[in-house]
Amino acid sequence: MTREALKDVILEIIAGIDEDADASTLEPDKPLRDQLDLDSMDFLDIVMELRKRYKLQIPEADYPQLATLESCVNYLEPRLANV
Amino acid sequence: MGEITNDQRIVITGVGLAAPNADNLPDYRRKLLAGESGIREIDLRYMGTCPAGVCQFPETKHRKKKENKRGTRAGCLGVYAAHEALFDAGIDFSEYDRSRTGVYIGLTEHGTVETENEVYNISQYGYNVDYWTHHHNPRTVLNNPAGEITMSLGITGPHYAVGAACAAGNAALIQGAQMLRLGEVDFALCGGVSESVGSFGIFASFKAQGALASHSDPTKACRPFDRDRNGIVISEGVCIYTLERLDAARKRRARIYGEIVGYAMNSDARDFVLPYGPRQAECMRLALQRAQLAPAEIDIINTHATGTKQGDEEECKAVRELFRDCPNTYVNNTKSIIGHAMGAAGVLELAGNLPAFEDGLVHPTINLDNLDEECRLPNIVANKPVELPHVDTILNNSFGMVGINSVVIVRKYKGD
Numbered sequence: 001m002t003r004e005a006l007k008d009v010i011l012e013i014i015a016g017i018d019e020d021a022d023a024s025t026l027e028p029d030k031p032l033r034d035q036l037d038l039d040s041m042d043f044l045d046i047v048m049e050l051r052k053r054y055k056l057q058i059p060e061a062d063y064p065q066l067a068t069l070e071s072c073v074n075y076l077e078p079r080l081a082n083v
Numbered sequence: 084m085g086e087i088t089n090d091q092r093i094v095i096t097g098v099g100l101a102a103p104n105a106d107n108l109p110d111y112r113r114k115l116l117a118g119e120s121g122i123r124e125i126d127l128r129y130m131g132t133c134p135a136g137v138c139q140f141p142e143t144k145h146r147k148k149k150e151n152k153r154g155t156r157a158g159c160l161g162v163y164a165a166h167e168a169l170f171d172a173g174i175d176f177s178e179y180d181r182s183r184t185g186v187y188i189g190l191t192e193h194g195t196v197e198t199e200n201e202v203y204n205i206s207q208y209g210y211n212v213d214y215w216t217h218h219h220n221p222r223t224v225l226n227n228p229a230g231e232i233t234m235s236l237g238i239t240g241p242h243y244a245v246g247a248a249c250a251a252g253n254a255a256l257i258q259g260a261q262m263l264r265l266g267e268v269d270f271a272l273c274g275g276v277s278e279s280v281g282s283f284g285i286f287a288s289f290k291a292q293g294a295l296a297s298h299s300d301p302t303k304a305c306r307p308f309d310r311d312r313n314g315i316v317i318s319e320g321v322c323i324y325t326l327e328r329l330d331a332a333r334k335r336r337a338r339i340y341g342e343i344v345g346y347a348m349n350s351d352a353r354d355f356v357l358p359y360g361p362r363q364a365e366c367m368r369l370a371l372q373r374a375q376l377a378p379a380e381i382d383i384i385n386t387h388a389t390g391t392k393q394g395d396e397e398e399c400k401a402v403r404e405l406f407r408d409c410p411n412t413y414v415n416n417t418k419s420i421i422g423h424a425m426g427a428a429g430v431l432e433l434a435g436n437l438p439a440f441e442d443g444l445v446h447p448t449i450n451l452d453n454l455d456e457e458c459r460l461p462n463i464v465a466n467k468p469v470e471l472p473h474v475d476t477i478l479n480n481s482f483g484m485v486g487i488n489s490v491v492i493v494r495k496y497k498g499d
Contacts, residue, residue: 018149041153044217052214 001080006073013049017042028070050076054083089330093260094496095340096332097172097325098434099164102421103136103318107167112438114420115446116468120302121421122316127283128203130290134301135280136318136422146235155197155222156278158231160321161188165232165272172325174270178335185268186229186242187258188323189251189275191425191483193244194223196281228276232323240268248483249387250348251275252322253429253491257346259326269331274323277425281319289315292356294391305423306450307388307395307416308458308465315389320424322431329496340437341477341493345374351486360397363488364404367478370490371405379409380476381492383445385436386416387480388458389423398480399458406460413462413469416448429481429489439474440495 001009011023014036021036032038046066050056056079058066065075098108103121105111114121125135142151142159145166151159165186169175176184201215208214221227229242241262247254252275259273279285289295296314298304305316332339347369351359371378384402388395406412417432424431439445451465462469475495482488 017152018147020147020149037149041217041221048214048216052208057213 001083003073003077006076006080007069010046010069010072013046014038016049017045026069029068031067032069054080056080089333090328091264092329093263093326093343094329094332095324095343095437095493096327096337097168097174098322098340098437099167099169099171100320100322100431100434101138101140101160101163102320102424102431103138104421106138106140108171108434108438111435115417115435116444118420118447118449118466120449122301122304122318124301125280127286130283130286133286134296134298134304134316136316136320136424137280138319138321150235153218154231155227156281156319157190157193157228157276160278160319161228161232161276161323162235164274164276164321164323165236168272168323168325169236172337174325179270181237182239183269184238184240185259185262185271186232186238186240187245187255187262187271187273188229188232189245189247189253189255189426189430190225190228191248191251191277191279192285193225193227195284196278197222199282199284232272247348247487247489248485249423249425249428250481250483250487250489251426251429252431253346253479253481253489254348256324256343256430256491257348257489259324260343260346263326263328271326272323273326274321274430275427276321277319277427279317279319279425286317289317296390303450305390305419307386307390307419307448308399308455308463309451310453310455312390312392312395312455314391316418316422318422318424320421320427320431322427322434324430339496341440342496343491344494345370345376345492346490347373348487348489351488353486356484358394358397358482359486360400362486363398363480363482364401366488366490367401367405367480370478370492374492374494376476376492378406379412381406381409381412381478382471382474383436383439383477384412384414385432385477385479386414387428387482388416389418395455396457398482399460402460410461413445413464413471414460415445415464417446419449419451429479429491432481433477433479433491433493436477436479437493439477443471443474444468445471445474
């Protein structure tokens with residue numbers, strides 16, 4: 001999956017959690033939770049959705065790597081390279 | 084309850100509700116008087132189609148869609164009704180402290196819907212529990228609907244659920260009145276909620292028990308007291324009241340729907356599912372004693388009858404025993420129109436009758452085409468409303484499985 005496609009996946013999952021979330025002003029290198037109305041339970045929804053879609057098991061120790069849109073893409077790129 | 088001071092007299096000052104046929108009290112009352120059923124067929128997982136009552140209400144009026152998705156259907160119903168009740172009562176918390184406000188919500192059951200959905204969800208993933216949602220526990224704790232209300236309104240006083248099967252709505256109303264009397268809180272939001280139509284298991288269990296109603300026309304499926312009744316129609320619903328002490332309500336010139344002058348609860352101590360008329364009669368008698376009212380002083384008995392063979396007969400026996408010499412007491416049944424809203428039933432049915440204090444009308448029991456002789460009572464109001472010279476008192480019955488009975492008596496408030 002390309003970096004652009006991965007970004008779209010993350011934004012799509014966030015829109016599924018909160019359809020009012022405004023992704024247009026999202027700064028890719030700033031924490032998602034600082035910019036959107038997302039809390040820890042919403043974050044776990046993102047993790048669950050990635051598991052359901054791609055059978056991707058993300059260990060809890062890796063959660064900090066999913067803090068920003070940019071870091072999400074960096075984390076997912078090698079793991080979803082063949083998707 | 085005798086000569087009690089105004090700080091011990093508890094009044095209903097606001098009503099918020101969603102029923103299968105309306106999402107506010109004026110519409111609900113109009114439809115009850117017209118006998119306009121809210122029952123339709125729904126399609127249930129594993130079960131196929133069943134008659135049921137589903138509420139249509141503006142779900143995002145008081146809470147964002149995101150929060151509704153986060154929470155439960157019961158929470159969504161509860162938050163809607165709580166906001167509506169506050170608006171109806173004209174309370175914006177300038178009158179009462181949020182930390183001195185209690186939220187008491189009656190539930191027949193809770194968590195069944197979420198659990199069934201999650202088991203189905205992991206069945207799609209080979210029953211791998213890694214796919215079980217992290218939302219399960221906060222959604223299924225018993226205080227969930229009450230807690231969702233406090234989060235939505237910033238209420239920091241106590242909140243909890245009262246579990247009393249299908250007597251739960253009345254039980255929570257009684258709890259609210261008691262907490263106000265004890266001085267534990269200054270203001271109470273209390274009532275009941277049911278999301279039961281989301282659970283195939285509840286339908287399947289009633290079916291297995293031979294107690295699930297069926298009819299080619301879903302609006303005719305719930306037929307208490309009728310010879311051809313064949314069971315319960317399950318509905319979702321919610322009704323939440325604002326309760327205040329009379330002195331505080333008068334001070335802020337609140338509109339008063341009625342005063343809770345008597346209540347009682349007791350237990351059959353006999354059977355898991357079968358109701359027991361003699362204990363129901365004891366419960367009504369105790370509520371009347373506490374209200375210092377004679378049976379003949381009750382204008383409307385709003386029955387619990389669900390449309391099961393034995394349940395309706397037992398309640399009619401109990402009513403007959405106490406009210407045999409009461410020519411001015413009229414009997415109706417709200418479930419015939421909206422189905423059985425389980426934890427919300429008692430309070431939702433009471434709400435539908437409160438406007439009788441103003442309009443003098445007793446709403447009808449619909450689908451009563453051929454009265455079962457075992458259910459014969461002098462003044463059952465069947466199929467069209469009856470107008471009385473005045474309505475001053477309503478006795479509301481609500482009974483539940485495992486033998487729990489509740490009775491609430493509300494009197495018209497006429498000033499001091």
